Amino acid sequence: GQNIDQPTEMTATEGAIVQINCTYQTSGFNGLFWYQQHAGEAPTFLSYNVLDGLEEKGRFSSFLSRSKGYSYLLLKELQMKDSASYLCAVRHYNNNDMRFGAGTRLTVKP
Amino acid sequence: DAGVIQSPRHEVTEMGQEVTLRCKPISGHDYLFWYRQTMMRGLELLIYFNNNVPIDDSGMPEDRFSAKMPNASFSTLKIQPSEPRDSAVYFCASSLMDGGTDTQYFGPGTRLTVL
Numbered sequence: 076g077q078n079i080d081q082p083t084e085m086t087a088t089e090g091a092i093v094q095i096n097c098t099y100q101t102s103g104f105n106g107l108f109w110y111q112q113h114a115g116e117a118p119t120f121l122s123y124n125v126l127d128g129l130e131e132k133g134r135f136s137s138f139l140s141r142s143k144g145y146s147y148l149l150l151k152e153l154q155m156k157d158s159a160s161y162l163c164a165v166r167h168y169n170n171n172d173m174r175f176g177a178g179t180r181l182t183v184k185p
Numbered sequence: 186d187a188g189v190i191q192s193p194r195h196e197v198t199e200m201g202q203e204v205t206l207r208c209k210p211i212s213g214h215d216y217l218f219w220y221r222q223t224m225m226r227g228l229e230l231l232i233y234f235n236n237n238v239p240i241d242d243s244g245m246p247e248d249r250f251s252a253k254m255p256n257a258s259f260s261t262l263k264i265q266p267s268e269p270r271d272s273a274v275y276f277c278a279s280s281l282m283d284g285g286t287d288t289q290y291f292g293p294g295t296r297l298t299v300l
Binding site: 117166172174 | 216218227228229230233235240241276280282286287288289290291292293294
């Protein structure tokens with residue numbers, strides 16, 4: 076099975092940096108995904124990690140440590156439009172089964 | 186290029202009625218997923234298909250739920266009979282297993298309300 080934990084809510088200030096953590100336990104690991112979901116909309120893909128280390132994509136970066144079962148999503152230069160839920164998802168080894176965490180609701184304040 | 190298409194976008198029905206949700210995946214994708222999202226349970230995988238064949242339906246809540254994929258461009262999720270606790274947003278997603286990220290792309294969802 077898979078357990079995926081992430082904080083329920085976070086608040087940050089416009090222009091600041093925020094780090095959203097995700098820890099997971101899985102019987103097989105084949106990649107970790109971060110998705111962004113605005114209220115009333117579908118999840119959209121942000122980042123993917125399968126090897127340890129940091130992946131950077133503009134203002135967003137994602138880090139993975141497989142030995143620790145840990146990932147974080149780093150958002151820099153926060154903008155009001157970044158207010159959304161951020162979902163951590165783990166894909167199971169040897170198939171395409173992906174399980175999502177409950178999501179972290181980020182509120183960016185002026 | 187069209188993304189994943191779902192219909193209807195909103196569905197309101199009464200308890201006991203049959204509900205059919207429809208999905209057209211991105212052309213060329215070989216995986217199709219059905220998810221359900223609620224405030225209480227978050228995003229749950231219900232079932233997924235590979236090349237139109239159901240691979241894992243362990244997430245389907247009970248026998249009232251069924252899903253089919255008669256061809257590569259169409260899938261349905263049916264609930265019969267529907268119950269108020271089935272009220273949720275149902276997402277369809279598709280992906281292409283190409284040895285890369287195999288990212289799943291989500292449709293806009295169907296918001297189901299069962300009265």
